[in-house]
Amino acid sequence: MGNILEISGLNKSYKDFSLTDVSFTLPEDCITGFIGINGAGKTTTIRTILGLTQKTSGTIKLFGKNIETNEQELKNRIGVVLDDGRFYDELTMAEMKSIIAPAYSKWNEKDYKEYMDRFSLNPKQKIITLSKGMRMKFALTLALSHEAELLIMDEPTSGLDPLIRSQLLEIMSDYMKKGGRGVFFSTHITSDLEKVADMLILINNGKILFEQEKDILMDSFRIIKGDSRMLNTDNKKLFMSLEVTEFGFEGITNRVSEIQSSIPGVLTEKPSIEDIMLGYIEGGNK
Amino acid sequence: MLMQLVRKDFLIVKKYVFFMMLLAVAVPLFVAWKQPEITGIISFVYTVVLTELIICQGVSQEESKFPKAAALLCSVPYKRSAIVKAKYVFFLLLYAYCWAVYTVMALLVPGVGAIDLTVVLSVLLVGMILYGIYLPLYFKYGVEKTRFFFMICIFAISFGMPIFYNYFTSLHIDFSMLASIPAAVINLILLILFAVTLGVSMTISIRIYSKKEL
Numbered sequence: 001m002g003n004i005l006e007i008s009g010l011n012k013s014y015k016d017f018s019l020t021d022v023s024f025t026l027p028e029d030c031i032t033g034f035i036g037i038n039g040a041g042k043t044t045t046i047r048t049i050l051g052l053t054q055k056t057s058g059t060i061k062l063f064g065k066n067i068e069t070n071e072q073e074l075k076n077r078i079g080v081v082l083d084d085g086r087f088y089d090e091l092t093m094a095e096m097k098s099i100i101a102p103a104y105s106k107w108n109e110k111d112y113k114e115y116m117d118r119f120s121l122n123p124k125q126k127i128i129t130l131s132k133g134m135r136m137k138f139a140l141t142l143a144l145s146h147e148a149e150l151l152i153m154d155e156p157t158s159g160l161d162p163l164i165r166s167q168l169l170e171i172m173s174d175y176m177k178k179g180g181r182g183v184f185f186s187t188h189i190t191s192d193l194e195k196v197a198d199m200l201i202l203i204n205n206g207k208i209l210f211e212q213e214k215d216i217l218m219d220s221f222r223i224i225k226g227d228s229r230m231l232n233t234d235n236k237k238l239f240m241s242l243e244v245t246e247f248g249f250e251g252i253t254n255r256v257s258e259i260q261s262s263i264p265g266v267l268t269e270k271p272s273i274e275d276i277m278l279g280y281i282e283g284g285n286k
Numbered sequence: 287m288l289m290q291l292v293r294k295d296f297l298i299v300k301k302y303v304f305f306m307m308l309l310a311v312a313v314p315l316f317v318a319w320k321q322p323e324i325t326g327i328i329s330f331v332y333t334v335v336l337t338e339l340i341i342c343q344g345v346s347q348e349e350s351k352f353p354k355a356a357a358l359l360c361s362v363p364y365k366r367s368a369i370v371k372a373k374y375v376f377f378l379l380l381y382a383y384c385w386a387v388y389t390v391m392a393l394l395v396p397g398v399g400a401i402d403l404t405v406v407l408s409v410l411l412v413g414m415i416l417y418g419i420y421l422p423l424y425f426k427y428g429v430e431k432t433r434f435f436f437m438i439c440i441f442a443i444s445f446g447m448p449i450f451y452n453y454f455t456s457l458h459i460d461f462s463m464l465a466s467i468p469a470a471v472i473n474l475i476l477l478i479l480f481a482v483t484l485g486v487s488m489t490i491s492i493r494i495y496s497k498k499e500l
Contacts, residue, residue: 088297
């Protein structure tokens with residue numbers, strides 16, 4: 001299985017924020033969730049990959065080729081869904097499509113019409129009259145209608161109702177069925193990733209905290225609950241994050257067996273992706 | 287690809303581009319009717335100013351309403367340089383339209399003064415100088431900081447032209463030296479100056495836009 005996207009040593013500085021040595025890879029045939037809280041650097045990373053902002057240093061390779069030297073060729077192979085679509089709202093969907101479609105050498109009009117029908121979108125309708133969900137569906141239609149091999153989506157489910165989010169996730173799964181493809185989508189709604197993601201990458205304060213297969217991540221961490229009187233200086237260090245109240249403690253850890261040896265009788269639960277994410281972030285803030 | 291981006295500019299101002307293009311027909315007629323003494327070069331300048339500069343500013347205004355759309359355009363396989371070049375092609379197409387309409391009006395309507403190639407190239411050069419200064423500033427600073435540029439140009443040209451024309455003629459400048467230069471040479475010089483202005487402006491605009499954060 002090859003890598004569709006390889007980011008290495010990516011740095012980008014703003015006055016109050018920096019991406020610092022961001023490195024990760026997206027394997028083929030994987031849906032990769034790019035998670036982080038607001039302001040973590042998800043959108044900045046995606047904008048840098050797409051060339052919407054200039055990086056300070058680092059390399060970005062798509063399908064094994066450097067994006068700086070093969071920009072047009074590689075963008076032809078990427079489908080992009082940006083937050084809120086980013087359209088000229090005064091145009092109709094047909095007019096907007098007539099601007100975007102000629103940019104792609106492999107534009108597939110049949111696929112475009114199928115997706116428009118599937119999403120019940122009327123091409124003659126003005127974009128300004130579309131709901132948030134319909135705008136996202138239209139953006140997805142454009143992204144899926146040119147035989148893209150990689151789908152990059154920046155917070156595609158943000159602000160959408162559960163039904164549309166579920167439909168979007170289903171479409172992502174369908175998209176992956178053809179093989180040789182990848183999806184990279186950023187979100188802070190981690191519950192969506194639990195259904196579809198294969199890989200997870202967490203970013204916080206411009207730095208990558210982990211890059212891991214979702215199932216391995218979920219299996220290696222546990223939420224531990226117990227009597228706070230059993231905590232001591234040594235076993236507290238085994239937790240990534242720990243909350244102690246007068247009623248007991250709750251913490252998240254990937255050193256379950258050590259804690260069970262130190263504190264017998266603790267309760268263990270499987271964490272959600274959100275629990276793990278917050279555990280990393282809060283643990284890092286100590 | 288370039289023509290799709292030019293078409294995009296027409297699409298985003300489609301609400302009033304048709305009206306402005308009718309204006310290109312109406313202005314020469316109006317001037318011939320109301321002020322026949324300034325028909326010819328001045329009438330053509332008014333046509334170009336009112337039609338072209340207003341539409342070009344309209345495009346800038348509409349683009350500013352949807353700043354994120356530029357990000358979408360740059361994330362698909364359009365080159366940033368093509369997006370810049372399209373602006374200049376848009377300007378030239380509008381100018382060609384103004385010229386074509388004026389020429390037809392001059393042929394069909396008595397009183398609409400004909401213009402020769404030297405006038406066409408002179409007005410094109412002046413327009414290109416103005417647009418060539420405006421566009422790099424627009425790419426660098428955005429529409430908010432450059433909106434007054436076009437407004438001042440349109441105002442100055444619309445109201446200043448008759449004043450400038452009368453003042454210029456009152457100077458009784460001797461053009462016999464210029465008259466001795468063949469028209470073809472003058473036209474060639476104007477064309478070269480136009481090409482240089484276009485090239486320099488486009489190069490600067492492309493450099494600015496290539497680095498712009500979207």
